[in-house]
Amino acid sequence: MNKRELIRNVADKLHATQTEAEKYVDAVVDGIRMAIKKEGHVQLVGFGSFHLRKRAARRGRNPQTGEPMQIKATKTVAFKAGKALKGWL
Secondary structure: OOHHHHHHHHHHHHOOOHHHHHHHHHHHHHHHHHHHHHHOEEEEOOOEEEEEEEEOOEEEEOOOOOOEEEEOOEEEEEEEEOHHHHHHO
């Protein structure tokens, strides 16, 4: 499912227009994004949790040349499915 399909699904469930549903979906995504940025995690009981993870700097190889290179430290977001979501799968 992509974002457009999710918006259609939300519109159908809420008997809303697709424009309204897009605003709802965008508001949820923005809320999750801001909470991760501010607090480092978001937990949606019954669905799962999003956590900010830090990747340490490390050595790697350039795949084209095979030369060793330094890869910078980065931050990324990880998702862990909740118990109820795992039960649906």
